[in-house]
Amino acid sequence: MTCPVTIRIQEDDFDIAREIAVLTRSRTDIGAVVSFSGICRADDDSAKVAALTLEHYPGMAEEEIRRHADEAVSRWPLNGITVIHRVGRFMPGQNIVLVLTASQHRQAAFQAAEFLMDYLKTSAPFWKKEESATGTGWVEAHARDDEAAARWTKS
Amino acid sequence: MKVKYFAWVRERVGKAEETIEPPATVRTVEELIAWLSGRSEAYAYAFEKPKVIRAAIDHAHVKSDAAIAGAREIAFFPPMTGG
Numbered sequence: 001m002t003c004p005v006t007i008r009i010q011e012d013d014f015d016i017a018r019e020i021a022v023l024t025r026s027r028t029d030i031g032a033v034v035s036f037s038g039i040c041r042a043d044d045d046s047a048k049v050a051a052l053t054l055e056h057y058p059g060m061a062e063e064e065i066r067r068h069a070d071e072a073v074s075r076w077p078l079n080g081i082t083v084i085h086r087v088g089r090f091m092p093g094q095n096i097v098l099v100l101t102a103s104q105h106r107q108a109a110f111q112a113a114e115f116l117m118d119y120l121k122t123s124a125p126f127w128k129k130e131e132s133a134t135g136t137g138w139v140e141a142h143a144r145d146d147e148a149a150a151r152w153t154k155s
Numbered sequence: 156m157k158v159k160y161f162a163w164v165r166e167r168v169g170k171a172e173e174t175i176e177p178p179a180t181v182r183t184v185e186e187l188i189a190w191l192s193g194r195s196e197a198y199a200y201a202f203e204k205p206k207v208i209r210a211a212i213d214h215a216h217v218k219s220d221a222a223i224a225g226a227r228e229i230a231f232f233p234p235m236t237g238g
Contacts, residue, residue, distance in 0.1 A: 038238055054237065055161060055162055056237070057159070057161055057211070057214075057230060057232070059214055060211055060214035060215075060230065063214045063215075064214075064216075085237065085238075096238075097237070097238055117238060120237055120238040121235070121236070121237060121238035122234075122235060123216065123235060124235060124237050124238070125161065125211070125230075125232060125235055125237070126235055126236065126237025126238070127161060127162035127232065127233065127235060127236050127237065128236045128237065129162070138162055138163045138233065138236070139236040140234075140236070141233070141234035141235065141236050145238075
């Protein structure tokens, strides 16, 4: 089974429909595509977020996502993966991240998309800085994200 | 070796990257953090909670006891918050 993996880190927005079309183009073996989009949210735990700035570690970010995409391919019968992570400054409502997973059946696609997102949040080198009425500050990592990623290593 | 800093570690150190030559007695990531912390107040502030700091050698995550011998690029950064 061939599983093309596309990983992009870019400032530009992405078009979900176009990315799905690219992933499934001239394939007849794909029966399920799961898409997850992460969007800049205005309401955080305390203050209203005016903007988010995403910083990344060029080189390592792509490699780290690639390592987890390869692991997903070895764990589930996948027919394609696309991961796009944007960097730069974002307003509430704007796209930040896209994960697409394609498979013959939905279960593998759902699980692989969750797996990839859980690891994107905890081990891909990206950092968010938040601007709100009360000031500017780096977003703190959540223990719940570490717990979400840890469940994939349990037997 | 080249050292890179990201997010608030970069802001506190005051630079994104530099080339350093630590003495041979500095063998691990942990020891490098301690050595860097002794360079100035800015470094001491960046590394004031060494347990919070994450490190990568040549683009791969490492633990604080990892050996730095042969590393081309070492990066220090806070826990990641992407996605």
